[in-house]
Amino acid sequence: MGPGARRVRVACPLDCFDTCAMIATVESGRIVKLEGDPDHPITRGFLCSKGQRLAERASSPQRVTTPLVRDEAGQWRQCTWDEALDLVAAQLADTRERLGSLGVYYNSDAGSMGMLKSLDERFWNMYGGATLPAGSLCSSAGIAALTAHYGRYTSPDPLDIPNSRFIILWGKNPAVTSIHMLPLLKEAKARGARVALIDPVRTESAAVAHQVIQPRPGSDGALALAMAGAIIREGLADEDYIAAHVHGYEEFSQRALTWTCERAASECDVPADVIRGLAMEYARTRPASIWVGFGLQRHAGGGGAVRAIDALTVITGNVGVSGGGTGYAHRNTRRNKPLEARERASAHRRLPRGALGKALLEADEPPIEVCFITRSNPMCQSPNTASLQKALSRMKLVVVADMFMTDTARAAHVFLPCAGPLEEDDVLMSYWHNFVSYSPAAVEPPGLARSDLEIWSALAQRLGFGEEFSRTPRQWIEYALKPMAKHGVMLGALAERGWMRDPKAPMVPWADGAFPTPTGKIELWSSSAQSWGADPLPGYIRPAEVVCGDYPLTLISAQPRHRLHSQFDEVNDYWDDTGLPPLRVHPDVATSRGIADGATVRLVSRRGSARFRCVYDEGLRRDTVACTNGRPVHRGGGVNYLTGSYISDIGMQAALYDCQCELEPDQ
Numbered sequence: 244m245g246p247g248a249r250r251v252r253v254a255c256p257l258d259c260f261d262t263c264a265m266i267a268t269v270e271s272g273r274i275v276k277l278e279g280d281p282d283h284p285i286t287r288g289f290l291c292s293k294g295q296r297l298a299e300r301a302s303s304p305q306r307v308t309t310p311l312v313r314d315e316a317g318q319w320r321q322c323t324w325d326e327a328l329d330l331v332a333a334q335l336a337d338t339r340e341r342l343g344s345l346g347v348y349y350n351s352d353a354g355s356m357g358m359l360k361s362l363d364e365r366f367w368n369m370y371g372g373a374t375l376p377a378g379s380l381c382s383s384a385g386i387a388a389l390t391a392h393y394g395r396y397t398s399p400d401p402l403d404i405p406n407s408r409f410i411i412l413w414g415k416n417p418a419v420t421s422i423h424m425l426p427l428l429k430e431a432k433a434r435g436a437r438v439a440l441i442d443p444v445r446t447e448s449a450a451v452a453h454q455v456i457q458p459r460p461g462s463d464g465a466l467a468l469a470m471a472g473a474i475i476r477e478g479l480a481d482e483d484y485i486a487a488h489v490h491g492y493e494e495f496s497q498r499a500l501t502w503t504c505e506r507a508a509s510e511c512d513v514p515a516d517v518i519r520g521l522a523m524e525y526a527r528t529r530p531a532s533i534w535v536g537f538g539l540q541r542h543a544g545g546g547g548a549v550r551a552i553d554a555l556t557v558i559t560g561n562v563g564v565s566g567g568g569t570g571y572a573h574r575n576t577r578r579n580k581p582l583e584a585r586e587r588a589s590a591h592r593r594l595p596r597g598a599l600g601k602a603l604l605e606a607d608e609p610p611i612e613v614c615f616i617t618r619s620n621p622m623c624q625s626p627n628t629a630s631l632q633k634a635l636s637r638m639k640l641v642v643v644a645d646m647f648m649t650d651t652a653r654a655a656h657v658f659l660p661c662a663g664p665l666e667e668d669d670v671l672m673s674y675w676h677n678f679v680s681y682s683p684a685a686v687e688p689p690g691l692a693r694s695d696l697e698i699w700s701a702l703a704q705r706l707g708f709g710e711e712f713s714r715t716p717r718q719w720i721e722y723a724l725k726p727m728a729k730h731g732v733m734l735g736a737l738a739e740r741g742w743m744r745d746p747k748a749p750m751v752p753w754a755d756g757a758f759p760t761p762t763g764k765i766e767l768w769s770s771s772a773q774s775w776g777a778d779p780l781p782g783y784i785r786p787a788e789v790v791c792g793d794y795p796l797t798l799i800s801a802q803p804r805h806r807l808h809s810q811f812d813e814v815n816d817y818w819d820d821t822g823l824p825p826l827r828v829h830p831d832v833a834t835s836r837g838i839a840d841g842a843t844v845r846l847v848s849r850r851g852s853a854r855f856r857c858v859y860d861e862g863l864r865r866d867t868v869a870c871t872n873g874r875p876v877h878r879g880g881g882v883n884y885l886t887g888s889y890i891s892d893i894g895m896q897a898a899l900y901d902c903q904c905e906l907e908p909d910q
Contacts, residue, residue, distance in 0.1 A: 247271070251269055252280065252681075253266070255290075255671075256355040256665075256669065257810070258352075258353035258355075259807065260675035261285060261421055262671055262673035262675070262678070262680065263285070263423070264680050264742045265277050265278065265294065266278045267665060267685040269686060272686055274302075277294065277295055277298055278290070279294070280741065283678065284744075285401065287426065289422075289423075293806070296811060298665070300646075300664075306646050306689065307645070307647060307658060308660050308688075308690025309690055310323065310657075310658065310691065312330060330657060331657055331702065332702055332706055334640045343590060345373065345374045345592045345609055346609045346613065347370075347373040347374065348594065348611045348614045349363070349614075349615045349617075350376055350615070352380070352618055354618035354619055354645075357670065358671070358672070358720065359719050360618065360695065361582055362696060365582060365583050365584045365711065365712075366699040366702065366712070368584045368586075368587045369584060369703065372591050373615075374606070376594060376596045377596065378596050379596060379897065380624055380625065380897045382540070383891075383894035384549065384891040384893055385537065385540040385545065387775075388540070388546045388549035388550040389569070391766065391893070392550065392769065393753065393759075396573060396574070397575055398570045398571050398752065399567070400749070401423075403751060405436075406530065406566030407530055407531060408436050408530060408566065409439075409524060409530075410436055410439070410533075410534065411439045411440075411441060411521075411531070412438065413441045413463065413534065413552055414463065414537075414538045415534050415535060415536030416802070418447035418450065419804045420802050424534075429451065439455075439456065441456045441463070442456075442538075443460040443867050444864075456513055457864055459797075460867055461543075461544070461785065461797070462511040462783075463539045463552065464548035464552075465502065466511045468499050468551050469504050471502070471558060472501070472502045472503065472504075474523075474526045474558060474559065475499055476500065477523065479523070479559070480496075481559055483560070488758070489557055490766045495554060498782065504518040504519045529561070530564050531566075531567060532556075533569050534570040534571075535552055535569060535571045541900040542901050543784050543891060544783060544891070545891040545892065546772075550767075550772075554781045563751060563755070565750070567751075573675075575748035576677065595895050597898065597899075598890060598897075600627055600631035600888070601627070601888050603634035603635075604634045612640070613638065613639060615642045615644075616644070616655070617695065619651070620649045623808075623874075623880070623883070626883055626886040627884075627886060628851075628884045629884060630888065632654065635651075640657070641656050642656070643659070644659040644698060645659075646661060650809070659693075659698055661698065662684075662688040662694040663688065665682070665686065666686055666688045666692075667694040678745070679727075679732055679744075679745055680737070680742040681720075681738050681741060683738070696719070720734050721734050727745065727747075730746050730747050732745055767781065768780055778892070786898070787901040788901050794903035794904055794905050795903070796906060797868070797900070797902065798848070798867075798869075798882075798886075798902040799869045799870075800899065800902075801871060802871065808872060809874075809875055812878065822878070823854055824882075825857075826856065826870045826906075827858050827868065828844075828858065828859065828860065830859045830861060831865055832906065833906070836908065841856060842908065842909075844909055846868065846906055847907060848885040848905075850884065850886070853885055854879070854909055868904065868906065
């Protein structure tokens with residue numbers, strides 16, 4: 244370190260399982276180095292490429308650091324904060340007066356995480372209650388599935404993984420999406436555990452697996468039901484555990500027994516003996532765990548699929564035991580609901596994220612005339628891009644708070660430059676592990692960029708409820724941590740070390756056998772699911788689009804290694820010289836259409852088309868093509884011009900992977 248340099252303990256706020264603890268080296272007001280905290284039990288001293296480049300991204304010359312408004316000719320011009328905020332506040336006040344608060348749609352997601360990010364909900368509740376998004380582009384069908392079974396969703400602590408003797412990675416690719424899981428898997432393997440990987444796409448995580456199974460996309464529910472049926476037929480279900488802790492087993496077993504391995508083989512395109520063998524090995528090896536990825540529930544039957552997979556954990560008695568369980572996501576760490584002040588909203592309305600463009604266009608009583616968008620880039624990430632473009636083009640005012648001129652920002656009338664990661668104080672919690680981290684601002688935001696809290700406070704002042712945002716960031720953090728303070732999770736302790744494990748978070752969920760469901764048991768027959776208008780039992784629903792002659796290929800658009808959704812493309816362009824994103828295609832599929840490796844191709848769906856560079860991949864199924872999500876439209880991307888506005892069976896999850904296409908040479 245140079246003279247005057249200092250080291251600051253911070254944490255990664257990205258939408259990632261690992262929520263890494265980091266050490267930032269700061270010189271002359273700039274972060275010059277980021278390292279993983281070697282003492283953190285999960286981070287273990289190393290970071291992914293995205294975490295390593297957070298500082299580079301923050302100082303990118305492409306970053307916008309001055310407020311912008313559109314002039315009469317539609318061109319951007321720089322302005323002061325007062326001008327931008329006055330314009331926005333005036334339109335918010337006018338819309339509320341004429342249409343009510345629901346005439347404003349507010350869209351946020353997980354572009355950056357943190358306890359204080361929920362102050363945006365406080366702002367809109369104080370405003371009166373804006374129209375908000377419902378469901379998820381990410382994980383909500385799986386969350387609903389586990390909630391239906393257990394009364395709330397939770398997962399085993401990942402530090403318990405080495406105690407498993409058999410591990411199924413079902414649609415999960417930790418080599419890209421959760422790299423700190425890999426050492427835990429290797430430790431389990433060193434202790435004798437076997438690992439099976441189930442994924443339509445042969446991913447990087449195949450390197451840690453003993454067995455790789457590639458079912459037809461969207462058929463996971465059928466595969467899980469057939470495995471359950473085989474386990475029940477062979478008398479391998481844990482009858483004692485079921486009798487004590489499971490509601491609806493008889494009804495579930497009747498359904499599972501209709502799914503023979505041969506029936507599932509036809510549906511999943513996996514040999515019956517492979518399905519049977521996997522079921523027998525899983526049931527006979529204790530303890531066993533299943534770690535479910537988010538991708539497999541991005542189908543019309545996504546919730547039912549996760550329920551069917553979790554039913555395997557339930558009927559084998561792998562609940563509440565070390566090394567067992569279904570791993571997905573959790574909110575083990577308590578959050579301060581009063582922070583959001585939900586009781587202050589006088590009106591409520593939700594629109595589905597998975598059909599956002601369509602919903603905005605059809606909204607009435609009142610119609611939407613203002614969109615305010617933060618921590619998200621829906622023009623790039625939401626399904627059916629064309630419909631959202633149309634909806635935003637009709638708005639009286641579109642406001643975007645961001646660091647970069649994203650696809651969504653390009654559709655805005657006002658751009659508010661916000662602080663980035665490591666430039667504002669917050670407390671971070673993972674939805675995978677159970678450590679809480681304090682992340683103070685390591686550096687000041689560049690130029691005129693402001694923190695989210697400063698933006699909400701300034702707008703609240705203009706709209707007449709500024710006193711509700713009078714706390715400093717440190718005071719807000721202390722307030723947010725109040726529910727955890729009695730367990731020793733306090734700002735002082737966090738600031739001293741940087742992180743600590745929430746002492747109330749379970750290492751092994753449900754070890755006490757107490758479930759907050761109506762019956763007090765795990766509900767395979769779920770009254771909650773029934774109340775949602777869904778199948779009360781775990782089941783299988785085929786994808787919203789099925790293979791047909793015109794569109795025989797299923798498109799999977801998974802997470803990239805070097806970006807997080809649409810983030811980081813501003814700093815490093817990981818694409819080839821053609822400027823086109825790669826599309827992985829089995830060589831037989833490509834050659835049958837006269838397409839060479841490396842050729843420019845066009846992928847066409849019922850809704851639109853997008854251009855790619857063809858990359859031969861013999862590990863891919865012949866009915867599947869694969870790309871990564873997040874490539875900006877204005878930089879040659881646009882995969883969501885292909886996807887449709889489908890919603891899952893439960894959880895209002897965007898069924899992004901129900902997308903049938905055809906591949907053509909680009910003329």
